Amino acid sequence: MHKPVIKVALLGLGTIGGGVYKVLNKNSEIIKQRINSKIEVAKVLEKNISRCLELGVNKDLIANNIDEIVNDQEIDIVIELMGGIEPAREFVLKALNNGKSVVTANKDMIALHGKELYAAAEDNNVDLLFEASVGGGIPIIRPLKQCLAANHIQEVMGIVNGTTNYMLEKMSNEGLDFDVVLKEAQDKGYAEANPSSDIEGFDAARKVAILASIAFNTRITVNEVYVEGISRITAEDISYASELHYVVKLLGIAKETEEGIEVRVHPVFIPKQHPLASVGDVFNAIFVRGDAVGDTMFYGRGAGELPTASAVVADVMDAARRLNNNVQGLISCTCFEDKPVKPIGKIFSKYYIRLQVADRPGVLASIAFEFGKHEVSLASVLQKHTLGDSAEIVLITHKVQEQNLRDSLEKLQLLDTVHEVSNVIRVEDEEEII
Structure with missing residues (x-):
């Protein structure tokens, strides 16, 4: 049954949540024309009331707890943008179990609990969409699941963390030491006060776990990803790389081999003429190799308020279309195989x-x-x-x-x-x- 108005709830109104709220309002008319339904924000769960008011959220829309949202029969889609594992996982499970589709950008939650959440979505005949969890505004999850579904995917690799890419580029271009560049990245807001998730490769590892799971049809958890960060990279290493005609990049790499799946994140010397070598600033680039399509590359801003909001709202629109066409729950988990992970040695x-x-x-x-x-x-x-x-x-x-x-x-x-x-x-x- 077609719904002229589809009501959604936002969990979290931080940087990404605020971006989603802005895009839904700014582009409301074009969104309505493209899906033949109006998307209306019916509830917002956010402790920071001043943030809600700053964005123009009506006080009547601010929920006091998750139950106000999951028990509201008029809300069809829940958009989780809180980040972290808990209580995000608990809230998403409640939403799915109450018959609501969920859109999320939460890579940590998907990388660790994707199997459990997918099972809940399937049991309740609703959708779980997470395009924004990898690559920000770059389309990569949907292409792997749908556009390239006819391929046997052989490799997925690339630059999936903008902070480390920015830092390595600064070190390469200006000959600066790691600590100097890290402080600059923190001052610009690219790196957190505690930057370990980025610089030690854990952020990239979560994204690669998600990509590898989809590409190779087998559940890869973040704990199975071999991880090295960039904290040991020095100005001397950068200089030698240049002398030898290479560039240093932090790459996420996933390959299928006869012995199992290689899934790893670590610094790499790549040739200066390679397309990845020219990916600068906080941009991301992801290569996918399929047996039929050959080589494809997805490039763009891998983070940020509006690029990530772009992917989130696209998922919301997709969930709305599926609701209107009564085809919810047909996007099932593709991890139907159990391939071994190849040891780094x-x-x-x-x-x-x-x-x-x-x-x-x-x-x-x-x-x-x-x-x-x-x-x-x-x-x-x-x-x-x-x-x-x-x-x-x-x-x-x-x-x-x-x-x-x-x-x-x-x-x-x-x-x-x-x-x-x-x-x-x-x-x-x-x-x-x-």
């Missing part, structure tokens, strides 16, 4: 290694010998700065199994001629990235 990659060693004859030979014992082949060796009796050496390996590299580095650190393994960063050649 089993992956193959090239590696950049920066060492501090004794500056005397025979040291390079002993290092090469130790690598050789563990089947690690060196593509290039550069001796860089010398300070006193210590020298800095930069190595690039051929493609090797990671566990072999780890074993060799463990033995190297026992040599009295090796003072420090300063950093190890994976290297991806253009043909290996997509």
